[in-house]
Amino acid sequence: MVQVLRTPAEFKAWRKNQTGNVGFVPTMGALHSGHEELLKNARRENQVVVLSIFVNPTQFNDPKDFEKYPLTWDQDLKIAETNKVDAIFYPRYPDMYPDEYRYKVSENSYSQLLDGAHRPGHFDGVLSVVMKLFNVVAPDKAYFGEKDFQQLTLIKGMVDAFFMDVEIVPVATVRENDGLAKSSRNLLLTPEDRQKAPIIYKTITTAKTSEEAAKALTAAGFAVDYVTDVHGRRFVAARLGAVRLIDNVQI
Template sequence: MTVVLRSPQEFKQWRRQQKGSSVGFVPTMGALHSGHEELLKRARQENDLVVLSIFVNPTQFNDPKDFEKYPLTWDQDLKMAETNKVDAIFYPRYPEMYPDNYRYKVTEGEYSKLLDGAHRPGHFDGVLSVVMKLFNIVAPTKAYFGEKDFQQMTLIKGMVESFFMDLEIVPVATVREEDGLAKSSRNTRLNSEERAKAPAIYKAIRESKSAEEAANSLNQQGFKVDYVTDIDNRRYVAAFLGEVRLIDNVQI
């Protein structure tokens, strides 16, 4: 049975009782989909225990409206956790995660300023800060991240190495819909017309000869492109369909 723990103190007490067990950790903001399920399955295969966290972290949203619209699907999330034999869900609230009201934060000074960081000021400070808190509370052996958020995953891996944190970051390949669209909790906010158009993102970054060509293709199809950029043999994209911002990346 999956146990639900609400405070850092409660979780740490549970964690201390799991002596000698390897812990696979999947940090999420909820609204779980089959991409998250892939992370949970991998964690289940490789560890004695699996921990899932669900916390919609306000410090990583540079747009308050985006935070307010983030989907909350607790019943569905709990069912997925139980189906995948998750041992514990850490489900904290803001005051317990930020007792200092976010006076202290983790900042990276180079890579976090590119791509998403250039378009979402403060976003990665919020991500790195909350992930470090989660790692300190959960004390995992391995933590699992999807390659859809490749920049985020790279920054977290760098943070773990820089601060000598005793865990392994495990990348998991992007899970896609049959039409190529990367699975994302934000996809639920697309209307039917936008959902039909969304797979053009993957097609453009995969098939275009250059980042500029991919950006032009998306602009012509009615997307509002934040960026298409090639860095270290990988092509990254962020583009709006209506009010929904979608990201993706492919190796080139």
């Protein structure tokens, strides 16, 4: 039976009684097989597995995006049970932000590029909530997908900068059979847009340059935020209708 703990105090009391390594998978819910891959890695490498589910409002630069984020608690609970999760930390906003977000964690270089250039304040919200979650959960290892590669890099950097005692474990992007990177936002795509979405992966893996990829996506009907090659990876963010999709591949 999965323990569901709602407040930091409840979780910390439970955590004191745990022995062995704790593996942690922080999420915003709407779990899919990409999250399951993180949980499987955590289960394989640790004695205790913790999942958090918290749709973090401070990382949404668009309030409408926050409001329509998919909530699938019953399905999430089943996935947690199937993957032998020991505890779910499922807090409310007042418990996570008793200060009303007066205090935050900021990075002033890499977070300004790529997604950060298009989503002001997004990574402040991500880093702040992840630090809070690490302080509550006190994990030995935490698992993050490479689909959000910029996020993964920034969290690794934060852990190093603040001498935090947690190992960040990257997990390869999980894809649908047609190449589309697994994402909770895929649930928001119309059937027509879902058919079109795999063009992103096909384009970024076959185009010779990022400029060529951007032109091809625009021609296919995507509203392209960016296609950029940085440090041997190609990053993309593009919209289909109201849904913003991101991906990256090694080049």
